[in-house]
Amino acid sequence: MDFVESDEHRDLRAAVGSIAAPYGxxxxxxHARAGEPCAELWKDLGDxxxxxxxxxxxxxxxxxxxxxxxxxxxxxxxxxxxILLLLVSAAISAEVIEEFGSDSQRKxxxxxxxxxxxxxxxxxTEPNAGSNTHQLSTTATRSGDxxxxxxxxxxxxxxxxxxxxxxxxxSGKDANGNAKLSLFLVxxxxxxxxxxxxxxxxxxxxxxxxxxxxxxxxxxxxxxGEEGAxxxxxxxxxxxxxITGAALCVGIARYALTRASRYANDRQVWDRPIGAHQGISHxxxxxxVETELAALMTQKAAWLHDQGLPAGEASNMAKYAxxxxxxxxxxxxxxxxxxxxxxAEFGLLPYWGLARLLRIAPVSRxxxxxxxxxxxxxxPRSY
Numbered sequence: 001m002d003f004v005e006s007d008e009h010r011d012l013r014a015a016v017g018s019i020a021a022p023y024g025x026x027x028x029x030x031h032a033r034a035g036e037p038c039a040e041l042w043k044d045l046g047d048x049x050x051x052x053x054x055x056x057x058x059x060x061x062x063x064x065x066x067x068x069x070x071x072x073x074x075x076x077x078x079x080x081x082x083i084l085l086l087l088v089s090a091a092i093s094a095e096v097i098e099e100f101g102s103d104s105q106r107k108x109x110x111x112x113x114x115x116x117x118x119x120x121x122x123x124x125t126e127p128n129a130g131s132n133t134h135q136l137s138t139t140a141t142r143s144g145d146x147x148x149x150x151x152x153x154x155x156x157x158x159x160x161x162x163x164x165x166x167x168x169x170x171s172g173k174d175a176n177g178n179a180k181l182s183l184f185l186v187x188x189x190x191x192x193x194x195x196x197x198x199x200x201x202x203x204x205x206x207x208x209x210x211x212x213x214x215x216x217x218x219x220x221x222x223x224x225g226e227e228g229a230x231x232x233x234x235x236x237x238x239x240x241x242x243i244t245g246a247a248l249c250v251g252i253a254r255y256a257l258t259r260a261s262r263y264a265n266d267r268q269v270w271d272r273p274i275g276a277h278q279g280i281s282h283x284x285x286x287x288x289v290e291t292e293l294a295a296l297m298t299q300k301a302a303w304l305h306d307q308g309l310p311a312g313e314a315s316n317m318a319k320y321a322x323x324x325x326x327x328x329x330x331x332x333x334x335x336x337x338x339x340x341x342x343x344a345e346f347g348l349l350p351y352w353g354l355a356r357l358l359r360i361a362p363v364s365r366x367x368x369x370x371x372x373x374x375x376x377x378x379x380p381r382s383y
Contacts, residue, residue, distance in 0.1 A: 009071060012053075016075040019044050025080035025255070029347035032203040032354075037161055038083055045076070046116020051086070055094050059110035065306035066091070066240050070247035070298060077251025078258075082354060084206045084248070085119060085158045087362070091244040092237035093120035093166045096183065100225030100233050105185065109164070119162040120185070122241075123153045123211060124234065131367050133168070133181070133231065138213060140169040140182055147171075147184060147223065149192075149216040155361075159195050159209040162188050168234055171227055181230030184222045192216040202353040239301070239311050241362050242319040246298040249322035252355050253291040253329035259348070260284055260333035263340075280336055287329040294322035313376055319358075320368045326355035 005013070023041045031038050045051050054069040055061025062068065073086050094113045097105055097120070112118025129135040138151025149169060159165070164185050171182040186193065194212040225233050261284065264275030274280050301314035330352045334341030341348055359365055373379040 009068070012068060013071055013075050015048065016045070016050055016072050017079055019048060019050070020076040020079035020081045023079070023081045025259070025347050028081045028205070029344075029350050031205040032350035033344075035203075035207055036205055037085075037158075038081060038205050041076070041081055042083060042085075042116055045072070049114075051090055051116035052094070052114025054090065055110055055114040056098060059098070059106060059114055061110070061114035066095075066243055066302040067299070067306055069240075070244055070302045073244045073247040074251040074254070074295075074298075077248045078254040079251075080255050082248050082252055082351075084204065084354070085121070085161065087241050087244045087248065088122045088157060089113060089119040089162070091240040092122045095240045096166060096233060096237040097185075097224065099236055100183070102221070104221065105224065109185070112163070119158060120164045120166055121156060121158045121162040122237065123156045123165045123186075124168040125155050126152060127154045131363065133234070134179055136168060136170055136179065136181065138167070138169045140171045140184060142171075143217075145220050147218045147220065149184070149186065149213040149218060151213050153211040153213075155198060156209045156211055158206045159188055159211065160207055164188060165211075166224070166237075168230055171230075174228065180228035181234065182227050183224040183230045183233055184218055185224060186216065186218060186222065190216050190218070202357050203350040204354065204357075235312070238362070239305055239315040242315040243298060243301045243305060243311075245358055245362060246294065246301070246315075246318040246322035249319075249326035249355060249358050250291060250295045250298055252326040252351050253287065253294070253322070256326070256329040256333040256348070256351060257284060257288055257291065259346075260329075260336040264336050274336070283328075283332040284336065287325065287332050290321070290325040290328060294318065294325040297321050313372070316363070316368045316371050319363065320365055323355065323359040323365065327352070327359060330355050
């Protein structure tokens with residue numbers, strides 16, 4: 001396993017950066033404040049083949065893996081333009097459909113996902129079932145040649161931008177009485193699907209929604225993979241979500257440190273740059289160390305996933321480390337700017353909100369610590 005970037009990866013990073021840099025922080029901050037998608041940047045990334053860098057070449061993708069997609073996520077964030085929907089449409093949906101979808105599903109959905117012209121968002125979270133996936137109450141009931149969906153989903157990102165949902169629902173019980181989970185592709189304009197905007201105070205380009213399913217009828221072909229095997233299939237998408245979330249955080253931290261270092265060098269008080277003072281320089285240096293460590297764990301997790309090796313531990317650790325590093329970096333950057341840290345002119349606050357959100361989602365830091373305690377250290381469960 002080599003953590004030295006290859007020439008190919010350096011070229012990919014440079015190409016992605018050249019697309020994202022002209023948009024930069026002001027573009028992202030304006031769209032985050034307005035709650036409007038970064039559609040122009042998404043289109044440019046898609047046209048260049050970077051949204052679908054992890055999709056197979058036979059479907060119009062780049063033929064790469066999660067290592068390459070994580071690099072794309074990191075680099076756009078490092079240029080000041082993190083796009084949250086790459087975590088769900090490219091990392092979860094594309095990975096799951098390519099791995100478990102039927103031939104017809106792959107042919108129908110993957111070319112659009114690869115080009116960026118189609119988005120498929122992920123619907124798993126419910127008001128009464130957050131991290132405890134076994135408690136999902138949304139049901140999928142077989143009715144002749146159709147599936148009938150009833151229930152509710154919560155905090156679903158980007159529904160207004162997407163053509164379909166990758167839905168997780170209960171489709172029955174196994175021999176032990178436990179819920180069987182299955183995955184379905186649900187068009188966002190399906191009759192019986194009600195979409196309600198969920199207001200949040202975090203400044204984000206992507207909108208959040210509550211979804212109500214009232215006898216939503218789907219053809220049998222909407223089932224993704226094997227009925228009842230959804231739990232295993234879901235984690236093939238959740239690890240990539242955590243890895244790309246970590247990559248986005250690493251990029252946010254890099255962007256924050258670049259901005260803060262520039263300001264600390266340029267801003268002079270008492271005839272010297274403020275960066276000469278350890279009260280300014282040490283928090284930034286500490287955040288730099290933490291960012292580089294998080295980047296290494298993110299690379300490791302992506303590599304393990306691409307090799308088909310167990311990646312759960314590394315994915316969780318990467319997401320934990322990177323979110324902590326991003327929050328520390330943007331907080332230090334804001335402190336370096338003093339009052340300007342919250343001024344709209346400098347546009348730092350939206351990044352703090354996104355980094356802070358990524359300490360909670362897609363899995364909270366506390367649940368990651370539970371995972372490490374139980375699975376890595378062999379300690380008893382606390383719940």
